[in-house]
Amino acid sequence: MFKLVAIDIDGTLIDDDFKVSKRTVDKIRALRDRGVNVTLATGRTYRSAKQYTDILNIDDPIICYNGALVKDNSNGNIIYDARLPLDISKKIIGFGEKEKLDIKVYTDDTLYVEDDDERTREICKNHKIDYKVIGKLSENIEKGAQMIILIEDEERIREIRKKIDSMDIKNVSYTMSTPRSLEFGAPGVNKGNALKVLADKYGIESKEILAIGNSLNDLGMFKYAGTGIAMKNSDRILLEEWDKVSEYDNNEEGVFHILDKYFD
Secondary structure (H helix, E strand, C coil): CCCCEEECCCHCCCEEEEEEECCHHHHHHHHHHHCCCCEECCCCCHHHHHHHHHHHHCCCCEHHHHHEECCCCCCCCCCCCCCCCCCHHHHHHHHHCCCCEEEEEECCCCEEECCHHHHHHHHHHHHEEEECCCCHHHHHHCCCEEEEEEEECCHHHHHHHHHHHHHCCCCCEEEEEECCEEEECCCCCCCHHHHHHHHHHHCHHHHHHEECCCCCCHHHHHHHCCEEEECCCCCHHHHCCCCCCCCCCCCCHHHHHHHHHHHH
16 A cells, blocks of 8 residues: 655646646545555745645645755745755756857746746746846855756757766756756755655655656656656656656646555
8 A cells, every 4th residue: 555645747647737636636646545655746936836746635745846845835834945056057057058048947846947938837837936137147146056957949959968077067967847947956955865755754655655757857756666657648758767657748647647556
């Protein structure tokens, strides 16, 4: 019997219109009534993720920024918080500026950007994110980031990934939530390590955990959990690493079907 379920948000819990189906909501609420802990594990900010715990009516801790932050959803207390040092943050940002990439810096529920553009406004509206325009990021960022994202087209990101791997950047880890982005965090930051923090808090063994996701940034929690299930719509880079895949995608109530299979 699983005692903890970890669910990614984008491309997993929600459909392409940012909605959670009624059957999924009802199923998750029923699990909570049975004493099963349900945590959302996401690359989003805490505030952005909390809108979905409100819909689900659950108050379990939320894993944010790909595991850099674990925050108690019942009282707002921070359980775990890992940040990139300021100098390393500036080094990554400076590299992104030199390569002319789209750069997004997240710290304390705020997105920092260089310019105010339509795409930033759209993302912040859809994800309910506060943002600040501060000009050149490498010069004006004042504290270490919880997450830095470099964004470009898929082919260019593959090239950038090779460059990053060849660089001597210590005290950093990175993952991908889409084939178009590289997402940087402090050393050891991933959803799997954050899930272990929660498992230790609850006294739960890894074999008692079910994890559901659709991107490479979910691989860490798949490896840590007793059972990890990738959505049918999962990114190719995840499916190259993981072969336990649902027959349903996020527009077909995939999470509901997975939970219905494992919880009678």
